[in-house]
Amino acid sequence: MEQFHETMSGATVTRMPVGPLLTNCYLVQSGTELMLVDPGMVWNRELEEVATVIESANARLRWIVCTHGHFDHVSGVDTAMNRFPDATLLMDPQEAELARDPMANYATQMGSTFAMHADPCPLIAGQELPLGLITYRIATIQGHTPASSVLIAGDHAFVGDTLFAGSVGRTPSQEGFEQLLAGIRVTLMTLPPATRIFPGHGEPTTIGAELGDNPWL
Ligand SMILES: [Zn+2]
Numbered sequence: 001m002e003q004f005h006e007t008m009s010g011a012t013v014t015r016m017p018v019g020p021l022l023t024n025c026y027l028v029q030s031g032t033e034l035m036l037v038d039p040g041m042v043w044n045r046e047l048e049e050v051a052t053v054i055e056s057a058n059a060r061l062r063w064i065v066c067t068h069g070h071f072d073h074v075s076g077v078d079t080a081m082n083r084f085p086d087a088t089l090l091m092d093p094q095e096a097e098l099a100r101d102p103m104a105n106y107a108t109q110m111g112s113t114f115a116m117h118a119d120p121c122p123l124i125a126g127q128e129l130p131l132g133l134i135t136y137r138i139a140t141i142q143g144h145t146p147a148s149s150v151l152i153a154g155d156h157a158f159v160g161d162t163l164f165a166g167s168v169g170r171t172p173s174q175e176g177f178e179q180l181l182a183g184i185r186v187t188l189m190t191l192p193p194a195t196r197i198f199p200g201h202g203e204p205t206t207i208g209a210e211l212g213d214n215p216w217l
Pocket residue numbers: 068070144161
């Protein structure tokens with residue numbers, strides 16, 4: 001498992017691509033608190049490696065957040081909650097429903113029977129999520145899934161599969177595609193151009209780079 005580190009204002013971000021689709025699992029540390037975003041670990045080796053990264057940080061894991069309910073973003077969630085029972089799992093209720101259904105979360109298509117068993121606390125638009133020295137604001141973007149969560153702090157955001165470097169998330173319909181583009185424009189493209197964007201797959205980018213180069217926007 002590769003690890004990529006970035007220092008943001010008030011937080012450090014470790015990006016760990018995991019699983020067959022190289023989903024970006026992020027560990028964020030701010031002060032003495034940690035947040036794990038999108039525990040898409042599949043194999044025991046990865047679960048152990050991510051757990052070791054968490055345990056070797058001199059901080060406590062406060063939050064585990066899933067941006068949306070697709071299999072490749074939630075497949076490690078039950079194992080992570082067993083390993084770190086003091087952490088609070090947060091997920092939009094509509095996305096939790098998706099995660100519990102192996103057809104809807106695409107596990108079946110990946111040859112897996114995974115269905116989430118954990119019982120997350122609701123993560124909803126407008127909520128504020130404190131982590132150490134910083135606070136994330138939660139917003140929701142429809143289209144890739146019914147209620148994908150994005151986490152926005154001062155100089156960076158975790159955006160799940162809504163926006164990628166040079167691309168946008170897949171949608172099941174043309175209507176979903178239009179909802180996704182509208183959500184990206186209203187929620188993300190209005191952020192300062194220097195805002196660092198941490199997507200669900202691939203390299204991080206910035207709002208400014210996507211405004212300039214993303215053919216969909
Ligand atoms: Zn997805």
